[in-house]
Amino acid sequence: AAYDAGEYDSFMYKEMLEQPAAAERVLRGRLDERFGTAHLGGLNMDPRETRAIRRVKILGCGSAYYVGQMGAALLEELARIPADAEAASEFRYRNPVIEPDTLYVAVSQSGETIDTLLAVQEVRRKGGRVVGLVNVVGSAIARECDGGIYLHAGPEVAVASTKALTNMFLGFALLALQLGRVRDLSIADGKRLIEGLSRIPGQIAQILEREDELAEVATRLAESESLFFIGRVRGFPAAREGAQKFKEISYRHAEAYQTSELKHGPLALISEAVPTVAVVPDDELTSRNVGALHEIAARRGPLVVVTHEGVDLGEVAAVRIDVPRNERELDPILLTVPLQMLAYHAALHLGHDIDKPRNLAKSVTVE
Numbered sequence: 403a404a405y406d407a408g409e410y411d412s413f414m415y416k417e418m419l420e421q422p423a424a425a426e427r428v429l430r431g432r433l434d435e436r437f438g439t440a441h442l443g444g445l446n447m448d449p450r451e452t453r454a455i456r457r458v459k460i461l462g463c464g465s466a467y468y469v470g471q472m473g474a475a476l477l478e479e480l481a482r483i484p485a486d487a488e489a490a491s492e493f494r495y496r497n498p499v500i501e502p503d504t505l506y507v508a509v510s511q512s513g514e515t516i517d518t519l520l521a522v523q524e525v526r527r528k529g530g531r532v533v534g535l536v537n538v539v540g541s542a543i544a545r546e547c548d549g550g551i552y553l554h555a556g557p558e559v560a561v562a563s564t565k566a567l568t569n570m571f572l573g574f575a576l577l578a579l580q581l582g583r584v585r586d587l588s589i590a591d592g593k594r595l596i597e598g599l600s601r602i603p604g605q606i607a608q609i610l611e612r613e614d615e616l617a618e619v620a621t622r623l624a625e626s627e628s629l630f631f632i633g634r635v636r637g638f639p640a641a642r643e644g645a646q647k648f649k650e651i652s653y654r655h656a657e658a659y660q661t662s663e664l665k666h667g668p669l670a671l672i673s674e675a676v677p678t679v680a681v682v683p684d685d686e687l688t689s690r691n692v693g694a695l696h697e698i699a700a701r702r703g704p705l706v707v708v709t710h711e712g713v714d715l716g717e718v719a720a721v722r723i724d725v726p727r728n729e730r731e732l733d734p735i736l737l738t739v740p741l742q743m744l745a746y747h748a749a750l751h752l753g754h755d756i757d758k759p760r761n762l763a764k765s766v767t768v769e
């Protein structure tokens with residue numbers, strides 16, 4: 403084949419390792435250090451049109467939807483525009499109100515996902531403006547949009563998406579930077595984020611280098627029939643994506659929950675047999691998150707904590723995975739990368755077909 407996994411055991415593994423290079427490609431030529439902004443010519447929007455945007459609605463399916471949630475948070479934080487993500491597969495069925503001052507963003511690796519494509523068509527039929535964050539050049543969704551940002555992740559073959567998702571996050575960061583700088587984001591903050599973005603590829607590489615340690619943790623997690631992935635605010639979409647990846651290829655029941663919602667129900671399920679992977683970045687919620695870890699530990703729930711160096715987990719017995727620090731807004735992607743490795747090594751340990759998990763297709767092109 404023109405493109406094969408070569409020396410690697412699977413495409414997923416190869417594609418995970420390609421992330422630092424892929425991340426460099428999506429950023430290349432798009433960062434303007436002088437003005438602390440991003441250049442995204444493909445959006446086809448001038449500053450006046452950009453300023454007129456009152457709201458952003460992000461549409462994608464599965465993991466693209468979860469990264470869309472990360473993107474919405476970036477847009478709200480950096481550009482101060484109300485933003486949210488919705489599963490594209492649900493969108494058109496609720497007869498959505500399409501507003502002229504809303505920017506719709508379709509996000510898709512393949513550019514062929516039928517639910518996302520139909521959502522884009524629904525918006526356009528009602529006169530809305532849609533831009534795409536798409537990996538495959540010239541794909542159906544890319545062609546249907548008014549403009550967009552190509553993700554330049556390169557071909558992605560494994561059903562479990564990795565490098566395309568990372569580049570989606572970076573694409574959202576570029577979009578938020580550009581929208582932010584046309585609005586109220588200061589030049590200093592713009593430069594701060596550019597500096598942070600340029601460190602991301604190297605930091606992803608640092609996480610990937612810790613494969614042995616992550617493989618050991620994954621092997622233990624693979625023994626459990628059921629797991630929780632928890633996080634809140636910036637950490638929650640990462641938890642959702644971690645659970646998604648885990649269930650796709652390890653076939654374990656992996657459920658994502660907001661840490662804050664645990665005590666409203668799922669805490670009843672915590673026991674020695676049900677491990678929790680907790681995403682606990684160093685942010686304004688750390689101490690509350692650590693409080694929740696205590697609740698889990700008190701019920702003898704095994705804990706794996708993805709966090710930052712220096713975060714004090716108190717007396718909680720947990721396996722910790724420290725990720726490198728960057729600007730807080732950019733944390734979600736660095737918190738997600740170790741979760742890919744956990745899913746991959748769990749599936750490998752269980753002897754599953756990594757690239758072609760049962761019941762799933764790389765892109766879902768029929769309704």
Ligand code: AGP
Pocket residue numbers: 463464465466509510511512513514515518561562563564647650764765766
């Ligand atoms: C990711 O690991 C999944 N296989 C799946 O959720 C995927 O992200 C979703 O089907 C959307 O695909 P797309 O990005 O090609 O539109």
